[in-house]
Amino acid sequence: MNYLDLSIKEIHAALVERKVTPLDLAKEAIRRAKDSGDNCFEIILEEQALAFASSLIEPEQDNLLWGIPYVAKDNLSTKGIPTTASSEVLSGYVPLFNATVIARLKEKKAVLIGKTTLDELAMGGMGMSGHLGKTFNPYDPTHERIIGGSSCGSATAVASGIVPFALGSDTGDSTRKPAAYGGILGVKPTWGRISRYGLIPFAPSLDAIGYFTRYSIDAAILLDALAGKDAQDASSSDAPFGHYADSCLTPLAAPRILLLDDIIEAVRDETIRQKLKEAEEALKKQGAILTHARFGEDLLAAIRPTYIILSGAEVCSLDANLDGIKFGLHGKGQTYESAMKDARTRGISSLTKRRFVLGSYSLLGEKRDALYLRALKLRRKLVTRTLELLSGQDAILTPSALTIAPKFDAAHADLSEKDKAADNHLTLANFAGLPSITLPLGYSNGMPFGVDFMGHAFEEEKLFAIAHSFEKIVGICGEYAGFRKEKHGI
Amino acid sequence: MEFKAAIGLEIHVALKTKSKMFSAAPNYFSHEPNTHVTVYDMAHPGTMPTVNAEAVRHGIRLAHALHMDIDPLLRFDRKCYFYPDSPKGFQITQQFHPLGRGGFIEIECEDGSKKTIGLKRLHLEEDACKMFHRVEDTLLDYNRAGVPLVEIVSLPELSSGREAARFVEAIRHLVVYALASDGKMEDGSLRCDVNVSIAPRESDALGTKVEIKNLNSLRNIERAIDQEILRQSELLRQGMPIEGQTRRYDEASGSTKLMRSKAEAADYRYVPEANIVPIRLSEAFIAKAIEECPELYERKRERYLKLGISAKDADVILYDVAMAQYFDKVLACGAPTKAATVLFNVEVQASLHKMGKSIVEFPLEPKRLAELASLQEQGYPHQAVVQAFHYLLEHPKSTLEEAQLALSLTPPTQDEEGVLELVRQTLDENPRSIADYKAGKDRAMGFLVGKAIQAAKGRYGPSDIAKAMKEELGKK
Numbered sequence: 001m002n003y004l005d006l007s008i009k010e011i012h013a014a015l016v017e018r019k020v021t022p023l024d025l026a027k028e029a030i031r032r033a034k035d036s037g038d039n040c041f042e043i044i045l046e047e048q049a050l051a052f053a054s055s056l057i058e059p060e061q062d063n064l065l066w067g068i069p070y071v072a073k074d075n076l077s078t079k080g081i082p083t084t085a086s087s088e089v090l091s092g093y094v095p096l097f098n099a100t101v102i103a104r105l106k107e108k109k110a111v112l113i114g115k116t117t118l119d120e121l122a123m124g125g126m127g128m129s130g131h132l133g134k135t136f137n138p139y140d141p142t143h144e145r146i147i148g149g150s151s152c153g154s155a156t157a158v159a160s161g162i163v164p165f166a167l168g169s170d171t172g173d174s175t176r177k178p179a180a181y182g183g184i185l186g187v188k189p190t191w192g193r194i195s196r197y198g199l200i201p202f203a204p205s206l207d208a209i210g211y212f213t214r215y216s217i218d219a220a221i222l223l224d225a226l227a228g229k230d231a232q233d234a235s236s237s238d239a240p241f242g243h244y245a246d247s248c249l250t251p252l253a254a255p256r257i258l259l260l261d262d263i264i265e266a267v268r269d270e271t272i273r274q275k276l277k278e279a280e281e282a283l284k285k286q287g288a289i290l291t292h293a294r295f296g297e298d299l300l301a302a303i304r305p306t307y308i309i310l311s312g313a314e315v316c317s318l319d320a321n322l323d324g325i326k327f328g329l330h331g332k333g334q335t336y337e338s339a340m341k342d343a344r345t346r347g348i349s350s351l352t353k354r355r356f357v358l359g360s361y362s363l364l365g366e367k368r369d370a371l372y373l374r375a376l377k378l379r380r381k382l383v384t385r386t387l388e389l390l391s392g393q394d395a396i397l398t399p400s401a402l403t404i405a406p407k408f409d410a411a412h413a414d415l416s417e418k419d420k421a422a423d424n425h426l427t428l429a430n431f432a433g434l435p436s437i438t439l440p441l442g443y444s445n446g447m448p449f450g451v452d453f454m455g456h457a458f459e460e461e462k463l464f465a466i467a468h469s470f471e472k473i474v475g476i477c478g479e480y481a482g483f484r485k486e487k488h489g490i
Numbered sequence: 491m492e493f494k495a496a497i498g499l500e501i502h503v504a505l506k507t508k509s510k511m512f513s514a515a516p517n518y519f520s521h522e523p524n525t526h527v528t529v530y531d532m533a534h535p536g537t538m539p540t541v542n543a544e545a546v547r548h549g550i551r552l553a554h555a556l557h558m559d560i561d562p563l564l565r566f567d568r569k570c571y572f573y574p575d576s577p578k579g580f581q582i583t584q585q586f587h588p589l590g591r592g593g594f595i596e597i598e599c600e601d602g603s604k605k606t607i608g609l610k611r612l613h614l615e616e617d618a619c620k621m622f623h624r625v626e627d628t629l630l631d632y633n634r635a636g637v638p639l640v641e642i643v644s645l646p647e648l649s650s651g652r653e654a655a656r657f658v659e660a661i662r663h664l665v666v667y668a669l670a671s672d673g674k675m676e677d678g679s680l681r682c683d684v685n686v687s688i689a690p691r692e693s694d695a696l697g698t699k700v701e702i703k704n705l706n707s708l709r710n711i712e713r714a715i716d717q718e719i720l721r722q723s724e725l726l727r728q729g730m731p732i733e734g735q736t737r738r739y740d741e742a743s744g745s746t747k748l749m750r751s752k753a754e755a756a757d758y759r760y761v762p763e764a765n766i767v768p769i770r771l772s773e774a775f776i777a778k779a780i781e782e783c784p785e786l787y788e789r790k791r792e793r794y795l796k797l798g799i800s801a802k803d804a805d806v807i808l809y810d811v812a813m814a815q816y817f818d819k820v821l822a823c824g825a826p827t828k829a830a831t832v833l834f835n836v837e838v839q840a841s842l843h844k845m846g847k848s849i850v851e852f853p854l855e856p857k858r859l860a861e862l863a864s865l866q867e868q869g870y871p872h873q874a875v876v877q878a879f880h881y882l883l884e885h886p887k888s889t890l891e892e893a894q895l896a897l898s899l900t901p902p903t904q905d906e907e908g909v910l911e912l913v914r915q916t917l918d919e920n921p922r923s924i925a926d927y928k929a930g931k932d933r934a935m936g937f938l939v940g941k942a943i944q945a946a947k948g949r950y951g952p953s954d955i956a957k958a959m960k961e962e963l964g965k966k
Contacts, residue, residue, distance in 0.1 A: 077536045096529055099536060200535040205764035234540045235767045313761050317570045320579020321533035336574040363759035
């Protein structure tokens with residue numbers, strides 16, 4: 001056993017008792033990072049991390065993140081450290097400022113040991129469109145299966161036990177899907193709960209800072225550290241927060257949980273179906289009040305197109321600053337237009353360009369009504385339906401994904417169109433700005449899968465409490481690829 | 491065929507605020523390019539806009555003064571276009587929910603009658619970089635990127651170049667006196683685009699709209715519009731269609747030149763600015779912004795006229811807002827209006843001109859000028875007041891009393907009897923001098939006046955004494 005395998009709370013206790021030092025932890029994390037063959041790093045910050053960890057001498061008793069190593073998705077701005085968002089167009093770009101989340105963790109003296117890969121500019125769900133190529137699922141040594149994106153590197157880093165937690169971002173399901181495929185927790189808090197300042201944006205009306213952990217208590221600890229109003233992000237909320245790490249330990253008395261049958265029924269994997277059923281029974285035994293409902297198949301089918309149009313419309317303007325003039329890849333040409341075209345042609349992949357074109361097209365002239373405005377209306381419908389279902393409930397339970405991590409070359413080839421439509425439901429939390437947490441539920445053929453709880457805005461404490469109780473039912477929390485509890489006898 | 495023109499204006503006004511519209515970079519002119527810049531102004535990824543409350547207050551004041559409906563829910567949109575002066579590749583503006591809607595402004599026509607011009611909207615937005623085109627390349631100055639702007643759009647209700655110039659002048663007065671902007675066309679803090687369409691006089695429909703850009707003075711606005719009306723009329727007379735175009739005014743030739751046709755116009759792909767959550771402006775915030783609006787041009791002018799200041803004098807004072815502010819301080823110190831106006835418009839203006847200084851650099855405090863004006867009211871001869879003014883200008887730290895002493899200025903008397911008695915007494919005491927005077931020795935008069943002034947111990951003014959002495963001596 002290594003201290004890195006424990007929960008943040010346990011590592012903290014060991015640090016305070018001086019059984020282990022921040023430097024020991026950083027060294028081990030860096031060793032594991034270097035050993036990883038899953039292509040999850042843009043950069044490993046060995047020198048900086050070891051220097052910073054060495055400077056941490058006196059343990060801070062009240063600071064649970066003191067000396068804890070972590071990694072951050074490379075679309076989070078890090079002062080003096082290259083930040084590429086896994087796109088060539090940002091090669092050579094070194095931010096002059098820290099993202100607020102990075103700054104907050106620095107204040108807490110958590111140790112950043114690396115920046116992780118993502119789908120280029122956070123667009124994509126496969127973890128394969130970044131400029132360094134595919135990021136692999138650590139549970140599949142043959143490297144055939146995806147970890148999922150867009151926070152692929154961060155998910156893989158936590159799922160392979162390199163660090164106890166990792167920062168990501170979540171626009172459609174970019175934290176929760178990879179969490180499910182990697183058998184770890186993925187948290188997307190309420191829109192506005194964590195400052196997005198310094199996050200290279202994808203679609204600000206949907207974007208949230210997300211993160212990965214292996215224990216529910218760690219998820220609560222992280223939100224305690226990251227939440228709160230930030231003057232630099234006008235959309236960050238001043239709604240009260242805090243003490244998640246304490247409150248999550250107290251189980252909700254008779255939590256009301258709604259199960260979405262049209263998602264559950266779309267699951268074809270027998271093991272997943274079985275585990276879902278077992279979970280339902282266990283929840284009932286714990287005193288949960290369960291209700292079944294259907295979201296509506298037509299509406300479910302609208303999620304993906306609505307998402308593609310709205311996020312595309314937002315990103316085509318937001319990424320217009322990537323023009324090869326001010327920073328990043330230097331565009332060559334005699335005129336502004338030619339330099340910009342050169343930088344964007346060479347620096348941006350065709351998949352991403354497709355998103356730009358789609359987004360721009362949906363805003364153009366008469367297309368605006370038929371595509372963009374229609375998508376806005378659909379978003380409103382989807383949000384209304386979600387809130388309607390959530391009303392009177394504490395959370396909505398769904399399988400995070402319908403399958404285990406698919407293969408790169410055959411992603412979802414085995415799903416029908418109808419089932420594919422049901423596999424985008426996690427995006428509902430982005431449309432409605434709601435908090436949503438994915439937890440590990442089990443393994444099928446050695447590959448992990450997860451379950452998701454979505455709650456009311458700014459009621460993360462309820463979700464953490466539910467997650468904490470649920471984690472005990474499932475009994476696999478803390479595991480990572482190559483570290484199964486039954487094997488190690490923990 | 492007779493034609494009528496319908497002219498609409500879009501005026502951009504750069505606001506005077508401490509910082510920029512959406513960033514903390516300072517907002518004042520710098521000679522050093524690219525020094526008033528933050529990572530936001532350079533559009534570094536991950537930076538986010540925060541709304542400048544001061545700019546919003548200015549916007550509310552202007553919208554209120556223009557009789558507009560104010561939208562209490564502040565919302566912004568992105569206007570997308572690729573251009574070197576646009577760091578983000580989009581401008582944050584208020585396309586769909588402008589801060590102010592409707593409203594009107596009154597302009598004075600040539601014959602002195604008033605005309606009401608309807609307005610469409612007023613919205614907040616941010617400025618772009620300044621571009622310096624050189625032979626080989628173009629330089630960018632990001633100091634201007636993100637400077638807060640309000641755009642005021644009129645209905646096409648103006649009918650001539652002259653009217654349009656009057657309209658711009660009225661808007662300029664408004665923004666300058668609201669202390670919202672410097673309003674200087676020559677510096678680009680007030681910029682104007684014009685839409686001109688013409689149609690047969692009897693037609694109800696508007697003609698095809700032609701936009702003219704790059705108008706940097708009232709004179710150019712007037713000329714460009716009149717030239718454009720002529721150009722379009724000529725085309726219509728020849729039976730040619732008017733094409734929707736964007737043109738620019740060419741100062742050298744005094745005509746408008748084609749920039750691009752509307753068919754080539756960009757589609758701005760507007761999308762809501764999601765990084766700014768809609769801001770609900772409280773009634774108190776709006777009311778306070780309006781309440782704290784400084785006295786505006788029209789109101790000030792009316793007040794001056796009511797105080798008995800001539801229209802000509804009022805316009806001299808109002809030419810510059812800083813002058814009007816100074817003049818108001820003089821009045822506030824209790825200065826009599828008439829004397830203050832003369833002192834200000836003649837002596838102060840002449841001195842400023844001579845010194846080559848602006849009113850803000852003027853060495854005399856408004857209080858001093860008020861005291862000087864009061865001196866005149868007390869009956870001091872104008873020349874004496876002017877003398878004291880110049881003395882104080884050279885000795886700005888001196889008090890009025892010190893000036894009076896130095897210049898031997900004594901107050902004019904109302905007590906003619908007393909003066910007479912003093913003079914007679916002096917004559918009685920100096921019979922010799924009377925004799926000398928009669929003998930033709932002019933110096934005797936000076937001697938007698940001097941004696942009387944001495945004896946007066948400041949009770950009476952020298953000029954009054956001299957006058958009485960001359961009369962009394964004449965009687966001898």
